[in-house]
Amino acid sequence: MNCVVVLLSIFCCFLQVRVSIASSLDCSKYANDTEVLRSLPFYVAIDPSDRADYKTFATTYPNKTMILSLNIYNQSLVPPTIFCLQALAEIYIMDSTICDEQSSVCQLSSEIERWSESLSSLNILRTRVTHLPTSIGKLQRLNTVKLWNNDLATLPNTFSSLKLLSSLSIIFNQLKSLPKGFGMLNSLSTIELNNNVNLRSIQSLNGLPNLITISAINCSITSIPINLPKLYFMEMTNNKISNLNGIQTIGSQQDLTKYFLFSLNQIRAVPSEIASVNNLYIFHLDNNQLTNLPSTIFGYKALGVLYIQNNSFTSNVLRQIVNKFKTTNPNMRLVF
Numbered sequence: 001m002n003c004v005v006v007l008l009s010i011f012c013c014f015l016q017v018r019v020s021i022a023s024s025l026d027c028s029k030y031a032n033d034t035e036v037l038r039s040l041p042f043y044v045a046i047d048p049s050d051r052a053d054y055k056t057f058a059t060t061y062p063n064k065t066m067i068l069s070l071n072i073y074n075q076s077l078v079p080p081t082i083f084c085l086q087a088l089a090e091i092y093i094m095d096s097t098i099c100d101e102q103s104s105v106c107q108l109s110s111e112i113e114r115w116s117e118s119l120s121s122l123n124i125l126r127t128r129v130t131h132l133p134t135s136i137g138k139l140q141r142l143n144t145v146k147l148w149n150n151d152l153a154t155l156p157n158t159f160s161s162l163k164l165l166s167s168l169s170i171i172f173n174q175l176k177s178l179p180k181g182f183g184m185l186n187s188l189s190t191i192e193l194n195n196n197v198n199l200r201s202i203q204s205l206n207g208l209p210n211l212i213t214i215s216a217i218n219c220s221i222t223s224i225p226i227n228l229p230k231l232y233f234m235e236m237t238n239n240k241i242s243n244l245n246g247i248q249t250i251g252s253q254q255d256l257t258k259y260f261l262f263s264l265n266q267i268r269a270v271p272s273e274i275a276s277v278n279n280l281y282i283f284h285l286d287n288n289q290l291t292n293l294p295s296t297i298f299g300y301k302a303l304g305v306l307y308i309q310n311n312s313f314t315s316n317v318l319r320q321i322v323n324k325f326k327t328t329n330p331n332m333r334l335v336f
């Protein structure tokens with residue numbers, strides 16, 4: 001019932017607020033959303049009883065007159081006509097080609113701003129998209145963005161205008177950096193940046209008040225983000241991190257068990273402030289360049305699992321570390 005109420009509120013809001021858009025796309029020739037779908041160069045099943053039978057399909061709002069969500073799969077060309085759908089809330093485009101017919105680059109059309117009062121979930125997977133339009137910042141209801149296996153090298157600065165964005169997943173792309181305005185995404189709680197091999201910095205995430213998870217595996221990041229009071233999960237395996245400075249500023253307002261995973265980096269030392277991290281339970285430091293551990297870590301009773309294999313400890317130092325943990329934290333699992 002609550003879901004229906006939310007959907008109806010989006011629909012009513014759309015009817016009350018019309019966005020004036022300077023556009024060459026003529027949507028006036030379509031009497032309704034059904035006509036828009038029929039104009040596409042591929043078949044779209046509407047409200048199929050068994051979605052497993054259709055990989056390209058649409059669902060309608062409760063009143064059945066407008067399209068709520070659209071799934072497009074394995075189509076050679078997705079025309080901008082889709083943006084004539086009047087109040088789309090969710091779109092998935094997978095294994096298809098999206099190109100702006102008026103541009104030489106393959107990018108998501110600026111016409112997406114037509115959904116500024118309705119779109120909440122944008123999902124573009126395994127396409128040739130290289131650019132996102134600046135008009136994406138006008139999608140004021142957008143809370144979930146999933147951009148997997150594309151060719152994105154940059155994101156528009158207007159991303160900072162997405163005030164309701166809570167989940168962002170941009171994996172297997174070509175990102176080199178994040179816009180500075182990311183620090184304004186106060187609703188952002190989860191971000192995934194895995195396999196952007198040219199990504200060197202995520203410092204624009206510093207200070208985000210509600211970020212709780214970060215996954216940035218197989219990038220080229222050189223330092224960790226800081227001042228993230230609610231963060232409890234951070235995986236940054238296989239990067240180029242050389243130190244963990246500022247780690248004590250992470251999760252200071254979060255009592256949940258914390259997981260910090262930094263395998264396969266270039267970390268040479270762990271700061272003594274590690275003991276100030278609130279409730280750190282799993283700590284992966286294997287395959288780094290450590291030569292010792294700070295004395296403060298031996299009295300840190302919350303630590304339950306510590307990986308330190310394949311570092312630069314001498315046999316004598318490693319033996320001392322093992323013996324100290326046997327005395328100070330005998331229940332901890334030490335992998336060395």
